[in-house]
Amino acid sequence: MTTNTWLHIGLGSFHRAHQAWYLHRLIAQGDTRWHIAAGNIRNDAEHVVAALTAQKGRYVLETVSPEGERAYEEITSIQKLLPWQADLQPLIAEGAKPETRVIAFTVTEGGYYLNTSHGLEVANADLACDLKGGNKTIYGVITRILEQRMANGAGPLTLLNCDNVRHNGERFHDGLEEFLQLTGKQSVIEWLAANATCPNTMVDRITPRPAADLPARIKAQTGIDDKAPVMGETFIQWVVEDNFRDVRPDLEAIGVEMVESVIPYEEAKIRILNASHSCIAWAGTLMGMKFIHESTLTDAIYAVADRYVTEDVIPSLGDNGIDLPTYRDVVLKRFTNPYIEDTNQRVAADGFSKIPAMMTPTMIECYQRGAVPHATAMLPALFFVFMEQWHKGQLPYEYQDGILDADAVHAMFNAEDPVALYASDKALFGELAQREDFTALLREKIQAVYSLIR
Template identity: 45%
Template sequence: MQTSSHSTPSTQSTWLHLGAGAFHRAHQSWYLNQLHQLGDTRWSLALGNIRNSASQATLDQLGRQQGVYTLEVISPDGDIDYHTITAIKKVIPWDANLSQLIQIGADPETKLISFTVTEGGYFLKDDGHLDLNHPVIVQELAEPNTFATVYGVLVAILRQRLATQAGPITLLNCDNLRHNGDCLRTGLNEYIAALGDKALAAWCDNAISTPNSMVDRITPQSDEALLERLVEQGIDNDQVPVACEAFSQWVIEDDFIAGRPELERVGVEFVKNVIPFEEAKIRVLNASHSGIAWAGALLGAQSIDESLTPQVREWIRNYVAQDVSAALPKGPIDLDEYCKTTLHRFSNAKVRDTNQRVSSDSIAKLQQFILPTLKTRYQQAEVPQATLVLVALWYLFMQRRAAGTLPFEYQDRAIESVPFETIFAEQDSLKAFAQSSALMGSLAEHPTFTEDLRDVVKQVESTLAESSTS
């Protein structure tokens, strides 16, 4: 166990974030900006990307704007506020060697590195261990400094910190994985072991902390309409604004080895145990979000709020009431009330989150958000009918993808890890789908899972057909 440091240094400290997507700028950056507005400017953000991805153009523009951008915050009633965010003091230009990113990460003033690389960006297997056979991991281990994953970048930074005695550092996972800090620690340890770097492994035992955390704020993709709304407000000098809902939550295990900003002053909850919060959020909000996106795509809807038909709402309420409530131990969160709040948030038409965005990376989302509830209910000797509805929706969604009839292009960074072409070429594609260990892990071997799913798929197909004709 690391020695936590709750103190905030009196000198300037840098917080480096990896992943310049909209969520970071609506969530972590917004929280630090709130703290700055209270007069505490001892911490500032540096922002960079690991890969030369689609968000690179945004990062480049953000650099031209000196890190300053507008956050549009939409209340449940549709009221809109605009916030100028100035917490990002360094925008790191991308280069193939990530030289500036590594230099800032290894700087003694950098005390905290956080990251949002999506659930699939950790390359973890069903058992929680690093998939050392994944092509991306294999290539990166074989070709050091190619930087395809968060592990490769962190190793480069940590090696430099070790060599220069830059001091301990906290690595803060901000992705939707249960026990996300523990997951990062396991993956990183196993990556370092695969490199055979015993000196780095020994140093990390005492020089890093990896707190678990839970993050929550719906942040749709920016579009031209957002830019037009800014112009109406007299803001015509911002090409990279972000929109989000008013609701925001951040719960963090208070295990910071090198100090931290006093984010509790702006609503961040620091706790000893994040698990009850993250389990409720992952199983209720994240799983439901995916299920609604799959259902909406099957119904021909473009956005989450448009997808919330009475039937879809009923499927989600049943899933939480029948299976999630039974699968989780009693905790501090009223799951029925949480579900009601979640559906209310999803119905906000002005947030207008797209089914394309929410359904992306569904392989990891199925495995992280939904399969744990299925497994627990089967272990409890129950057939999890309500949860199987979500799996059925995704099967039908991917069936449509195979037929080329989805209303949008589906994007998934793990798509090559599952042989979907083979699965949907089978005469019994549902059996091939249900018994794919790459998808279902140990559930693929469950004696009744395939036929249980087949029964529910038939029911869902029938219900969707009725919905489309009514």
């Protein structure tokens, strides 16, 4: 039987709780035509890769419902681990093999280096490095892979973005094409057009960092001594545009929703789930809480998230075929799961990417239909106060953000009018950065945040 490789770049907990779980279900049903090879661009998770290598790629996934029902499953779909090295040659060589038919990736929202106009942030240090021939970003790595495929005569493939980026396949494709244009690689652009597709996807499963007691719990429940377990909520969803370039796994057989357009699903998920999640994390942190569930169960914070979705998002999305009020309630219920112990620190990350991608579009649409986005403006207001605490060194944890310009943020808060500088940031707010009424609205909401967290 022919075996095909699904190469995954970004071997984090989310991939292992989500895409790898789906591919495992295919194998468990007896379809062994596909397996996953996986590795990382960054050298920050090699302890996990080493542990998985020792376990021959196997690990246990614990899932838990809001009611505390736990289930355990050993995942077997990752059958090749690619160790990190500076030139990423193991990853590139695997991607260049003819049997690699799908290359998927989870590199976080910030890993695409896109501005509010969806163009590349070419001034970013990692991206600038890759434009000179490096391989610190997904664009540099995929370019190397495509060049190797061309040299090897390898066949067509699908490039599958599995991150929370609106129109993620299209955004990645356009970013890659711009990268190739900037590096003068016209032959690769032509090969890409003829031999690859970049479907849009929507992925969903809350996946916290594994709890310290997870290995002991798994040992007690399964007898397996696992050095690299993962945990997630029971809920899972994967919606994929049916636009693969070549052969693909029988994804329908394992519950993946193959659709003509992902847009209604991704808009609902990005605006309702992802934006609310970050809102709750920033607010919970400012109010002295550690976990998402305790933050969500705080009435004042719940009200901010609920009002944001109800007053601004649902009118913006309109009748898109999804029962949005029910989806809102399901999402907020998921956030109250105390057994996940998802931290505010994890969810609060990457705010400088999340605001333009997840929140600014709703505010722009509110203004377009003649409404003032009072509810949505609370979210960037929360982030302003959150970063003010970071500036003062008063956050209870290290804030992680792939595109954080620390000097610029400190300079903003040291300026005479930090709010004016914040509101005029086109990278965050696009066309709203020109509006005096938007600046006034942010001032009002930042004061409301101060009142909220007192």
